[in-house]
Amino acid sequence: MKISYNWLKKYINTDISIERIASTLTDTGLEVEGIEEIESIKGSLEGVIVGEVIQCEKHSNADKLKVTQVNLGDNKIVQIVCGAPNVALGQKVPVATVGTILYPKNGEKFEIKKSKIRGEESLGMICAEDELGIGENHDGIIILDSELKAGTPLSEVYQVTKDYCIEIGLTPNRTDAMSHYGVARDLYASLKNKKIKSTLAPLTIENFKLDEEKGNPIEIEIENTELCPRYSGIYIKDIQLGSSPQWLQDQLKTIGLSPINNAVDITNYILHSYGQPLHAFDADKIGKQKIIVGTVEEGTTITTLDGVKRVLNSDELIIKDGNNIPMCIAGVYGGKDSGVTETTKNIFLEAAYFQPVSIRKTSKKEGLNTDSSFRFERGIDPNITILALKKAGQLFQELTQGKIIGEIIDHYPSPINNSNTILRYYKIDQILGKRIHRDQIKEILKSLDITIISETNEVLDLIIPAYRVDVTREIDVIEEVARIYGYNQIEFPEKFSFAYTKSEQKNDEHIENVIANQLTSHGFNEVINNSLTEKREENNNTYVEILNPLSNELAVMRQSLVYGLLGNIAFNINRNQKEIKLFEFGKVYFKSQEKYLEHKKLAIAISGNIQENNWIYPNNNSTFYHLKGIIQQLFKTLSVYNIQEKPIETSLFKEGIELKNNKGSLVKMGSINSKILKEYNIKEEVFYAELEWEKLFLISANKPAKKLIEIPKFPGSSRDLALLLDKNIKYIDLYNAAFETERKLLKSVNLFDVYEGKNLPDNKKSYALNFYLQNENKTITEKDIDKVMNKLIEKFSSQFHAELRNN
The missing domain is CATH 2.40.50.140 (Nucleic acid-binding proteins)
Structure with a gap:
């Protein structure tokens, strides 16, 4: 959402700088993502x-x-x-x-x-x-x-003006802040809490007058008060369409809107000032001078302002005239045949409150996302329609020389009431971990238009204004107090006190924390991505689809964690980060024969440098083996053994492997396909692993607790073998064969050199392996060592046709 600094200053008077305003808004939860200086010339x-x-x-x-x-x-x-x-x-x-x-x-x-x-x-x-x-x-x-x-x-x-466009990353729940006045209201509350001098303009209307007090020429009928709880309107006669004054054009341009004419610009100005959408009808085109708010028969058509002929269904809320001809898709888009044109002289200006769910469904069905539907479908202030119409009426009088005829029509049979809740002082202390002075809490509530109707030493009884659709419970009020008080004001304690109780039972949270700590000790950062994503395969009928998605990008539940991590990697690469190591614990979702399935995964990704470049290691590019080493360390921590490895072919990886044991597949890992990387504009190689966390947890949870053992009293010894092998032989095969041959004295096997190329026969390679042997009960002898090594050589020779290399 874009906010004009000059526009904002109409509602709040403060001397602090634009940078301080941006910082304060971010502290309140209205995150400022950027500031751009705008010049009219x-x-x-x-x-x-x-x-x-x-x-x-x-x-x-x-x-x-x-x-x-x-x-x-x-x-x-x-x-x-x-x-x-x-x-x-x-x-x-x-x-x-x-x-x-x-x-x-x-x-x-x-x-x-x-x-x-x-x-x-x-x-x-x-x-x-x-x-x-x-x-x-x-x-x-x-x-x-x-x-x-x-x-x-x-x-x-030429009266050149300068302004700043403030870009706010607004969260969907903050409909109260989807306007300049809403942002000013939050800014004022925060500044007041910080004891910074500021004043907020009251949300009132002065000097409004009718030009003619005879009855409003338009009749209103509401067929469905559930879908349209409130409908208000004003009739303006003899308007003169033309260009808007420079101040209005400049402010609309600052937030990225193109001025059109004074009538359209006024409705846009009110929308972005107070968050109340308005719609102007050419009053002379309203059949029988009557407006009906309701539904139409299935198959009825309307041509909208974009020139598209749309087929309506019987569930969509429509504004129609006395002849039942659709004039507007309520809250979403206007109709071409009833809209304001260059020849328009008289208009009927609408301000309404429509049921959010109804508008959301209509917007999705028609594929229309407008400034109006964006607000209506999230829930606007139901009690601001009259003020918005009066403000707009004054501007029409001033800028178009129009005359307001008759009283404002207002159909509001069942007013939407403010909500009630309580706030317990001990609860806010418990949640925030800090005791805020009770008077300060009450001041914060007052600055947010939250009324205290009664109080005791322990509890406040509150009325929440209807425009705060996201504040209905005690915990919501606590969040409001916290964000205005300032999260940065809540100190991090120097020490924690807790009682330690030993538990023999392993739980998912404990094991997850152990693995997370291990990964962070290796320089990884944990991320949390949205479980909602876009469809990547249109014909995939296993997707869990969202019934009322906010957008096509948030239409289904994710089936893999990889795309979220790729987005994180692209974000970091674009900000010149060279070492990217990320992990995420999260769930994936599938639909199978009308049943819904969810599975927990651990995803790990690395890209760029494995560590910061230095004079000893100037080139530290991540490799597949870095990732594989991390996975092997995690397996040790989780007590996962007897792993088999096999290559896999999948559209995700250009080269990949699968690690499995008798419990089934545990990990799929590899180098991400360049075609997928191109979608994210990633030019670096990305190595990715997705672990079956639920299986790994069960393996770890069912293992007996680790016990401390004595350090062996007797020394061990190591031997090396250089083997000439066929190229298709893998190290994991040799590793498993070695332990099948000798389980008692053989303690470890390590591959320390691989050679392919000159002086070797075709399709051959050389592996250099180190074997560490130890007898825990006595000193191991040369005879014992030779016996084991001969058995290993015989095993490698018979099973893999390996030959010993002497050079």
Whole structure:
């Protein structure tokens, strides 16, 4: 959501800087993602002043050029060569002085420099509209008012304004902050808590008047008060459509809206000021001068403002006229045949409260996401319609010379009440881990329009305003107090006190924490991604689909953790992070024959450097074996043994393997396919593993508790073998064969060298293996060692056709 700084200042008066405002909003939960300076004219006409042409003569070496002497004020005279056909003696003109940077409407910016044009010195530039960026005209230079004083900055003539666009990453639950006034209200509450001087403009209307008090010409009928609890409207006569004043255009442009005309701009201004959508009908096109709010028969059509003919169903809420002809899809999009056009003279202006679920379903069905539906489907303030209409009516009177006829119509048969809840002081202390002074809590509640209707030393009885649709329970109120008080104000305790009780039972949370701590000790960061994602395979009927998704990107439950992690990796790469090591515990979801399944996974991903580059290891690129080593360490911690490995082919990996045991598949891991990486604009290689956490937990939980054992009293010994093998033989096969051959004395097997290439037969490779042997009851002898090694050589020779290498 975009907020204009100048617009915001209309509702809150404070002297703090834009940076401090951004920081304060972020602290309250309205996270500011960026601030952009906006100028009504690019460059703000800096360096451009009013000049007076005191001499104008034809250029001696060019027929189309003239040499002028221009007074820039204080009798500073400069010579400027000008090619405009309309330059003449005595004119007041805009002059870009030497050093000025101009931002033309078409083309790149350029700097005005001292120059010679056909032999004549030129110290500036007399400008046309397009050269200054204030218009499209290039037929000649701008001729200014002759009363202007030479030397006057042109920014004063054109009233250049500067503003800031504040980009807020608004969460879906904060409908109360989907407007400038809503943001101002939160900002005021936070500043007041911090004892920073500020004032908030009251949400009231003054000096509203009717031009004619006779009855409103439009009749209203509500067929379905459940879908439309409130419908209000005002009739405005004899409007004059045209361009909006500059201040209104500038503020709409700051938040990314294009000004259209004064009528449309007013409705947009009210929407973004107070969060109340408005819709204007051409009153003369309303059949029988009657508006009916209800549904239509299945198959009824309407052509919307975008020119698309849409087929309606019987569940959609529609605004229709007295002839039952649809004029508007309620809360979503207007109809073309009833909309305001250049010939419109009289309008009926609508402000309503529609049931959020109804609007959400209609918006999804029609594939329309508008500023209005965005707010209606989340729930707006049901008690602001009249104020919004009065504010809009005043602007129509002022900017279109329209006349308000008759009283405001307001159908509100069953008012939506504020909600009630309690706040227990001990509960807020318990949740926040800090005792906030009771008077400060009450001040925070008051600043948030939360009314205390009764209180004791332990409990507050509260009324929550209806526009706070996200605050209905005690815990919601505690969150409100916490965010205004400031999460950064809640100190982290220096020590924790707790009673330790030994438990023989292993639980998922404990084992998950052990693994998480192990991963973080290796430099990994834990992430938590949204379980909702987009469909990647349209014909996949195993997806768990969301009935009312907010968007196509959040339409189904995820079936893998990989895409969330790839998004995290892309985000970090784009911010120049070189070492990316991430993990996530999360669930995946499937539908099978009308049954819903969910499984917990552990996902691990690495990319870029495995550690920070240094002079000893200048190149530390992550590899598949780094990831595999991490997995093997996790298996040791979880007491997972007897692992078999096999290659797998899948669209996710360009090369991958599966690790399994008698419990089935435990891990799938590999290098992510470049085609998938390209979707995320990732150019680095990414190595990914997805672990079956539920299986691993059961294996670990069923293992007996680890016991301490004595350090062996007798030393061990190691031997190396260099084996010539077929290329298809894998280390894991040799590893398993070794322990099948000798279980008592053999303690470890390690592959420490692999060689392929020169001086080896075709399709052969060399493995160098280290074997560590130890007898825990006595010193191992050479005879014992030779016996084991001979058995191993015989096993490798018979099973894998291995040959000993002597060099």
